Amino acid sequence: MTIKSISKIDTTKYGYPKHDHVYAILVEVEAAKAQQEASSLLSIVTDTSWVNNFDAIDKASLLACAQPTIDKIINSILAKVGNKIEKEFGEYLISYSAQLTLVDTLSHKPIPLPEFYKEKISGNPGFDFHTVSSNDIIVFGEAKYNSAKTPYDDAESQVNDFLQMIPPKQKHIKELKELRKFTGDIPATNVINNHFGVTAAFSIHAKKAELAMKNSIKYQEFKKLLDNDEIYVIGVHII
Numbered sequence: 001m002t003i004k005s006i007s008k009i010d011t012t013k014y015g016y017p018k019h020d021h022v023y024a025i026l027v028e029v030e031a032a033k034a035q036q037e038a039s040s041l042l043s044i045v046t047d048t049s050w051v052n053n054f055d056a057i058d059k060a061s062l063l064a065c066a067q068p069t070i071d072k073i074i075n076s077i078l079a080k081v082g083n084k085i086e087k088e089f090g091e092y093l094i095s096y097s098a099q100l101t102l103v104d105t106l107s108h109k110p111i112p113l114p115e116f117y118k119e120k121i122s123g124n125p126g127f128d129f130h131t132v133s134s135n136d137i138i139v140f141g142e143a144k145y146n147s148a149k150t151p152y153d154d155a156e157s158q159v160n161d162f163l164q165m166i167p168p169k170q171k172h173i174k175e176l177k178e179l180r181k182f183t184g185d186i187p188a189t190n191v192i193n194n195h196f197g198v199t200a201a202f203s204i205h206a207k208k209a210e211l212a213m214k215n216s217i218k219y220q221e222f223k224k225l226l227d228n229d230e231i232y233v234i235g236v237h238i239i
Contacts, residue, residue: 001037001097002028004209004237006105011226014217021197022231024213026204027101029093031085031238038081038089041096045073050112050182058181066116085238090145090203095129098141098201098234102131108139111182118178126171127162130179133197137230138179138187140172141199148205152216152233155200160224163198172196197230209237 009022029037048066051059077089085093095113102108108131129141142158144151162171172191180188190196204212213235216222225231 069115094143139197143201155202156221199232201234204237
């Protein structure tokens with residue numbers, strides 16, 4: 001994975017209200033190096049040192065949840081990666097690439113993917129990944145992979161759908177019970193006071209990746225994202 005560009009967006013140039021914390025980030029992944037990306041992902045997946053921050057009871061419980069997911073990712077997904085990126089591996093690749101990009105470029109703190117601390121072995125009914133920004137803001141991320149199109153529309157629409165405050169949505173609120181274990185009280189309290197961020201991450205297969213990024217900002221669902229404190233749009237260009 002290579003970070004190609006990172007820019008702070010002037011929302012007024014797109015006809016939106018002024019917002020001081022909107023970033024567009026483009027990263028690049030070579031499909032021919034899918035196995036190399038899988039190896040990098042493997043080292044992250046098998047690192048369970050994050051449980052060491054908890055007491056013995058929580059540590060045992062978290063490891064019991066994490067191990068089946070680790071086994072599935074290793075044996076059913078990463079072990080089958082060839083010289084191209086398939087859908088299931090692609091979903092994890094977009095999530096990890098987006099999360100690591102925020103960590104490496106903007107000093108976010110990563111949180112383990114939800115599958116690692118929830119009982120469901122793979123897939124989850126909420127956001128795909130999370131980080132905590134330097135402002136003590138929890139950033140809720142949605143990742144979409146598609147080999148036939150650039151699914152920024154799906155990523156942005158899904159974020160907005162999950163944030164609906166009409167039950168049974170409110171997925172960002174529902175996740176706080178678990179997220180609080182990793183973030184502490186201040187970021188979690190910020191969420192219930194309606195201060196949080198969002199990330200829409202998606203694969204790009206088009207040759208003109210920069211144009212795809214601009215189109216993602218012009219898309220009708222993007223304006224709704226501006227209601228949040230911090231917004232990150234991350235395109236993962238598969239070349």
